[in-house]
Amino acid sequence: MNFKSKNTKKELNPNVSVDCVIFGFDLSQLYVLLIDSGNTEDYKQSRMAVPGDLIYDTENLDEAARRVLKELTGIENIYLEQIGAFGDPDRIGKKESDRKWLESIRAQPEARVITVAYYSLVKMPNFNPKASSFAKSAGWTAISEVNELAFDHYEILESALEQLKRKIKIQPIGFNLLPEKFTLSQLHKLYECILGKDLDKRNFRRKILNLNILTDLEEKQIGVPHKPSQLFKFNEENYNKLSLEGFDNFGF
Amino acid sequence: MNFKSKNTKKELNPNVSVDCVIFGFDLSQLYVLLIDSGNTEDYKQSRMAVPGDLIYDTENLDEAARRVLKELTGIENIYLEQIGAFGDPDRIGKKESDRKWLESIRAQPEARVITVAYYSLVKMPNFNPKASSFAKSAGWTAISEVNELAFDHYEILESALEQLKRKIKIQPIGFNLLPEKFTLSQLHKLYECILGKDLDKRNFRRKILNLNILTDLEEKQIGVPHKPSQLFKFNEENYNKLSLEGFDNFGF
DNA sequence: TAGCTATGTGTCTTTTGAACACTATCAAAT
DNA sequence: ATTTGATAGTGTTCAAAAGACACATAGCTA
Structure with a gap:
């Protein structure tokens, strides 16, 4: 999405x-992209946060989110969905370490x-998180390893x-979350990671294939022991067709 | 929820x-509570809006929503759920009539x-909408009759x-949305109104009853031709039990 | 007492979900 | 050359849920 300011002076509101919870998947675990405040006085976890920024008065909310994503990852055209608004009056000022960060x-x-x-x-694999105006450093953390985050970001992550x-x-x-070409096992693993539970292999494969949204590439992995x-690849045409008809449930 | 300001000076942000989309049901149709800007120069629909207000810097978002609800309806302890944030830069200034209202x-x-x-x-039936600081008048409008609203409120209503x-x-x-005592037909009708489609009577009754969240009051309607x-009444105890176990789907 | 109106009830069929175990193919190690 | 380890791939059966469907009942009214 192209952001074009309508005013010459862009002012931060x-x-x-x-804030953007960015998920990634390395074919065995779910990850979230966190930035580091660089504030060294506190425990590591509480210095980590979800990337975000104040919005400009000229951009809408989706644009602001895409701007943050682009600055941090260099990628455009990313899947993006709003979770909701978080607005406790003291959501960002509870911890001393948070306040210090904000001041900086x-x-x-x-x-x-x-x-x-x-x-x-x-x-x-498509991209490298970069340092940016709002992040001294940025990197992937496995979801299972996240315990505490700055501000109310843990709550935001849970909602996400x-x-x-x-x-x-x-x-x-x-x-x-998957590469262009992927196997059913990888897709299967992804669903298990996201849903946090085991899914029967045969039932999973049957259901997914019945949706007709996968194209068999008639190509195999090579070099695996x-x-x-x-x-397979994702068949966009069939998926769009299916979306229009409306389908309710994968049924897991 | 009791809202108590922490500062003596409460400032609007x-x-x-x-904004609160308030739904009601009169046993045959779904309604939404709309306020009227009182601006007489324009068509009726475009003067109508969903009630809302700026927030105070001391209250959180849910509290602000409850405050608006209380001011308008006098009721507390209302079912309330966030839909999300709407933030186009020009969401409130597109129409001339909107701008006039805002100025007032x-x-x-x-x-x-x-x-x-x-x-x-x-x-x-529990309540009467009142005029308030932000509404010259307020009243119920059948969902099916709403065509156009001020600002981006039609979009908000659709999301709701x-x-x-x-x-x-x-x-x-x-x-x-129902009175304390209600019939299965009324509940059935409510589901049809909300989902916008017919549901088989017998199947509906079976499913609802199987959930065990209704208590048969052993009492009948009187005076109906x-x-x-x-x-029936809603069995809170069983519902809470069921919620904890987690249930996924009514299956409509 | 006839007519109108909404209530209340059961069965059958189809679809969907869940549980379950063995053979096949490759690379690497011996 | 053979064995080993790792993951891929494949069907059937049983149980549960969804969906389709029609008629007798109880109260009021005219």
Whole structure:
């Protein structure tokens, strides 16, 4: 999405921010992209946060989220969905370490800020998180290793995961996390990771194939030390058709 | 919920508002509570809006929504759920009539305002909408009659309905729209209205009863010109039990 | 007492979900 | 050359849920 300012002077709105929970998948685990405040006085976890920024008065919320994503990852056209707004009056000022961080990055660190949270899905290998105006460093953390985050970001992450779980049962958005060519086992593993439970292999394969949204590439894995798996790609045409008709449930 | 300000001076935040889509049901149709700007120069529909207000810097978003609901309806403890944030830079300034209205109610009518939308469910007969600081008049409009609203409120209403549809399949929140004592036919009609489609009577009754969340009051309608219906009430205890176990789907 | 209106009830068929175990194919190690 | 380890791939059966469908009942009214 192209963001074009309508005013020459773009002003940050001191009261509204966006935060983006960026999910990745390395074919065995789910990850989230976190930035580091660089504040060395505190434990590592509490210095980590979900990337975000104040919005400009000229851009809409989705645009702001895409701007943050682009600055951080260089990627455009990413799957993006709003989670909702988080607005406790003291959501960003509870911890001493949070306040210090704010003082270092915000013109008005005491302002009351409500944030609009998003989650997005990216193909992990496609990109390298960069340092940016709002992040000294950025990197992937396995979801299972996240215990504590700055501000109310842990709560935001939980909401993101919840929404992702709900959504993936209704729409095959998981393809955004996989490489172009993938195996059914990888897709299977992805669903298990997101839903946090085991799924029967045969039942999974049957259901997915019955949706007719996969194209068999008639190509196999090479160099793997076991029976090579058939490769598939996502069939966009059939998926779009199916979306229009409306389908309710993957049924997991 | 009791809202208690932590500061003596409560200040409205000029950049963030809440808007509440309030649904009601009169046993035959779904309604939404709309307020009237009182601006007489334009068509009726475009003067109507969903009630809302700027937030105070001391309250959180849910509190702000409850405050709006209380001011308008006098009711507390209402079912309330966030829909999400709406924040196009020009969402409130597109139409001339919108701008006039804003000038009459806002200290900074030109400010860029993002809004956090909520929907809530109320028992229609329980209450009378009142005029308030932000509404010259307020009243129920059948969903089917709403064509156009001020600002981006039509879009907000559509999102509210969508979310309600999704939610009512997963949780029996519909009880918030019905009187304490209700018949299965009324509940059936409510589901049909919300989902916008016919549901088989016998299948509906079977599914609902199998959930064990209804208590048969062993009491019948009186004075109706047809076979009187059994009355039920919502069994909160069983519902809470069921919620904890987690149930996925009414299956409509 | 006839007519109108909405209530209330059961069965059968089809679809969907869930449980379950063995053979096949490759690479690497011996 | 053979064995080993790792993952891929494949069907059937049983149980549960969804969907389709028609008629007798109870109260009011005219």
